[in-house]
Amino acid sequence: MARAVSTNRKITVTVIAWSIGFLIFFPILWTILTSFKTEAEAIASPPSFLFFEWTTENYGIVMERSNYFLHFMNSVVISVGSTLIGLLIAVPAAWSMAFVPGKNTKNVLMWMLSTKMLPPVGVLIPIYLIFKNVGLLDTRTGLVIVLTLINLPIIIWMLYTYFKEIPVDILEAARMDGANLRNEIIYILTPMAVPGIASTMLLNIILAWNEAFWTLNLTAANAAPLTAFIASYSSPEGLFYAKLSAASTMAIAPILIMGWFSQKQLVRGLTFGAVK
Amino acid sequence: MSTQHSRSAARLMISPSVILLLAWMIIPLSLTLYFSFLRYNLLMPGANPFVGFENYTYFLTDPAFFTALTNTLLLVGGVLVITIIGGVLLALLLDQPMWGQGIVRILVIAPFFVMPTVSALVWKNMFMNPVNGLFAYMAKAVGLQPFDFLAVAPLASIIVIVSWQWLPFATLILLTAMQSLDSERLEAAEMDGAGPFARFFYMVVPHLSRAITVVILIQTIFLLSIFAEILVTTNGGPGNASTNLTYLVYAQSLLQFDVGGGSAGGVVAIILANIVAIFLMRMIGKNLDA
Numbered sequence: 001m002a003r004a005v006s007t008n009r010k011i012t013v014t015v016i017a018w019s020i021g022f023l024i025f026f027p028i029l030w031t032i033l034t035s036f037k038t039e040a041e042a043i044a045s046p047p048s049f050l051f052f053e054w055t056t057e058n059y060g061i062v063m064e065r066s067n068y069f070l071h072f073m074n075s076v077v078i079s080v081g082s083t084l085i086g087l088l089i090a091v092p093a094a095w096s097m098a099f100v101p102g103k104n105t106k107n108v109l110m111w112m113l114s115t116k117m118l119p120p121v122g123v124l125i126p127i128y129l130i131f132k133n134v135g136l137l138d139t140r141t142g143l144v145i146v147l148t149l150i151n152l153p154i155i156i157w158m159l160y161t162y163f164k165e166i167p168v169d170i171l172e173a174a175r176m177d178g179a180n181l182r183n184e185i186i187y188i189l190t191p192m193a194v195p196g197i198a199s200t201m202l203l204n205i206i207l208a209w210n211e212a213f214w215t216l217n218l219t220a221a222n223a224a225p226l227t228a229f230i231a232s233y234s235s236p237e238g239l240f241y242a243k244l245s246a247a248s249t250m251a252i253a254p255i256l257i258m259g260w261f262s263q264k265q266l267v268r269g270l271t272f273g274a275v276k
Numbered sequence: 277m278s279t280q281h282s283r284s285a286a287r288l289m290i291s292p293s294v295i296l297l298l299a300w301m302i303i304p305l306s307l308t309l310y311f312s313f314l315r316y317n318l319l320m321p322g323a324n325p326f327v328g329f330e331n332y333t334y335f336l337t338d339p340a341f342f343t344a345l346t347n348t349l350l351l352v353g354g355v356l357v358i359t360i361i362g363g364v365l366l367a368l369l370l371d372q373p374m375w376g377q378g379i380v381r382i383l384v385i386a387p388f389f390v391m392p393t394v395s396a397l398v399w400k401n402m403f404m405n406p407v408n409g410l411f412a413y414m415a416k417a418v419g420l421q422p423f424d425f426l427a428v429a430p431l432a433s434i435i436v437i438v439s440w441q442w443l444p445f446a447t448l449i450l451l452t453a454m455q456s457l458d459s460e461r462l463e464a465a466e467m468d469g470a471g472p473f474a475r476f477f478y479m480v481v482p483h484l485s486r487a488i489t490v491v492i493l494i495q496t497i498f499l500l501s502i503f504a505e506i507l508v509t510t511n512g513g514p515g516n517a518s519t520n521l522t523y524l525v526y527a528q529s530l531l532q533f534d535v536g537g538g539s540a541g542g543v544v545a546i547i548l549a550n551i552v553a554i555f556l557m558r559m560i561g562k563n564l565d566a
Contacts, residue, residue: 014374020366021383024443028386030410031398043408046417089296092289100286108294110561115301117553119501121522122546123304125311125529125538130304149300156293181285210391212504213522217530227504230393234400234508241402248394259389260382267452271494275449275487 028252035059035245042241058246066229068247075225075251077140078215079208082147083201086155089148091197094159095189099171109160116153120213131218138220146218147208155204158269162196199265202258209255226251305546311539318533331540335528341541343516344524347431348548351520352499354435355442356492362439363446363491364484368476370447371454381451388444392504399437400426400509430510430518437505442498446491453487454480486559493556500549521545 034042036054044052062068097105127146128137136142166189174188212227219228230251233244259266267275312331316324335341370381387395403410404425412422425433457480465475503522506512512519512527519527525545529538 010373010375013369013372014376017369017372017374017380018376020369021380024440025383025386027395027398027403027440028390030402031394034402045413047410047413089292093293096286096289100282102283102286106561108290110557112293112297113560114553114557115297117497117549117556118301118305119522119542119545119549121501121503121525122542122549123308124526125535125542126304126307128530129307129535149296152293152297181282206389210389212392213501216393216504216507217526227391227393230391230397231504231508233397234393241408244397244401248398252390252394255389255391256386259385263381263385263448266385266388267449270445271449271490275453275490 028256031245032249033245034242035249037242037245039239039242042245043239058242059250062243062247062250066247068229068250071224071226071229072250074140074219074223075209075227078143078147078223078225079205081140081144082151082208083155083204085144086148086152086204087159087197087201090152090155090159091193094156094163095185095193097156098160098163098166099168109157112153112156116150120150124217127214128217137218138223140223142218143215143223143225146214147211150211150214151204151207154207154269155200158200158203158265159193159196161268162200163193165196166192199262200269202262203265203269206255206259206262308539308542308546311535312543314536316535316539318535324536327536331536332544335537335540335544340516340519340524341544344519344521347516347518348500348520348522350431351435351438351502352496354432355439355499356495358435358439359442359446359495360488360491362443363450364488366443366447367450367454367484368480370451384447385444387440388442388448390441392441393508395441396437396505396508399433399440404433426510427514430514434502434505434509434518437509438499438502442495445495449491450484450487453484457483489559490556493552493559496552497549497556500545500552521548 033049035058036056037048037052038055038057041048041052097109131137131142136145170188170192171184174184179188209225210227212231215225215227216231219225230244230247233240233247313326313328314324315327315330366384370377370384374380401409406412406422406424406427409422411425415422462475462479465479470478501522502520503526506518506520506523507526510518512523516524521541522545525538525541528534528541532538
């Protein structure tokens with residue numbers, strides 16, 4: 001950092017970067033703004049940007065007319081449920097691969113990753129038919145099962161890359177002092193692993209919340225999460241821009257906020273540790 | 277240094293994951309493969325005779341398959357070109373000293389967290405709609421005819437929507453890679469008389485090449501399976517103009533109830549995805565040794 005950056009240059013960069021950032025963010029901003037307009041104002045020409053009568057009626061209408069709360073809860077149950085179950089299965093696996101690696105560990109990891117590359121449409125029919133036969137179609141349980149399985153490789157990989165960074169010497173010292181496997185996990189590993197587990201959890205809730213292949217194909221009215229609920233706006237009746245915006249804003253707000261917190265982990269999680 | 281005891285414990289801890297993923301892979305895959313050799317339509321109950329490669333012949337010679345394959349390649353290729361070029365430029369920009377870098381980063385990354393159905397419907401209605409969309413208004417304001425994006429250029433419009441969703445991903449990863457580039461080396465090169473273009477092409481691009489490869493491979497995996505965006509904007513139409521392979525298989529199996537034909541399409545999709553996956557796995561595998 002030897003060179004001082006000229007102020008002019010910094011101003012130029014700032015202006016350009018903010019303008020581009022604003023442009024990229026604009027569709028989201030526009031959706032949020034439109035959700036506070038009346039339907040007539042939402043399609044007014046010229047469109048009003050900030051100076052309109054702000055109203056929250058759309059939120060009320062969306063909540064009232066559709067079973068919004070049900071779909072919201074479906075999203076919560078499905079994304080959080082599949083993530084927690086996934087963690088329960090993945091933590092022991094990632095732990096053992098990171099700390100007791102065998103000669104096959106690398107192959108097992110790669111093989112797990114390869115299951116993630118299976119295009120979902122390749123297994124859509126069997127899953128659909130099996131679910132139909134055992135009554136899992138359009139149930140939360142069914143979606144939790146599928147999302148747990150499709151995100152399990154990512155969970156294991158993320159945890160593995162985090163656990164790898166925990167210094168092994170500490171564990172060995174504890175073993176010397178007579179700590180057994182159980183104590184090792186509870187007193188040494190867990191406190192060091194919690195941050196990694198937390199970011200894995202966050203990223204996976206985001207991925208599961210936004211998943212839009214299985215959620216659209218395996219649900220109808222009962223278990224439809226917000227992805228599928230929003231999709232029902234693709235064949236609208238009458239004026240609906242403001243209501244679509246209100247429903248969309250509610251659907252993306254929690255994840256936007258969570259996402260902003262997890263942007264650092266995102267890189268690691270989505271590149272399977274290939275870029276850090 | 278692990279004992280026999282900890283080794284068997286380790287095996288025990290890893291087995292649930294392995295068993296579940298093995299089941300998840302083998303059971304549906306073998307069923308898809310099995311169905312693909314049957315004449316099996318849900319609308320025609322009764323025996324499902326073995327028909328050999330008939331479904332494959334039918335699927336592969338269907339003109340819709342060729343259209344869908346072309347569309348898939350255009351969709352993947354188009355989005356990759358836009359997001360990689362845009363991502364490199366944005367990463368270069370965001371790597372410069374500026375005020376409020378954190379906030380700009382947050383603004384740029386935001387589209388990635390928007391669920392596909394929301395972004396597709398927002399773009400379709402509030403921007404691309406030829407009557408009430410913002411683009412139509414802007415066109416009218418400067419005296420142009422409004423353009424019906426999703427009817428006239430459905431695939432290009434979907435490429436735009438999907439690029440908006442994936443640009444943040446490319447930017448974030450390329451920015452992360454960019455930040456590990458030693459700025460002193462760049463300054464040394466500058467003092468030795470290397471211009472900005474020379475520095476970009478001989479130092480920045482080689483440094484980013486690995487990250488770019490990762491972005492290409494990972495995005496390809498996801499882009500091959502684009503589905504929701506097509507379903508809520510065009511339903512694959514008009515005609516087959518915006519049908520990709522994923523959507524074609526979906527339509528064949530869940531809209532026409534042709535399990536056999538859909539399964540054959542599914543197997544074709546798996547084979548295509550595998551070709552990409554092999555390259556990606558090699559890259560990640562190499563990194564594991566490091």
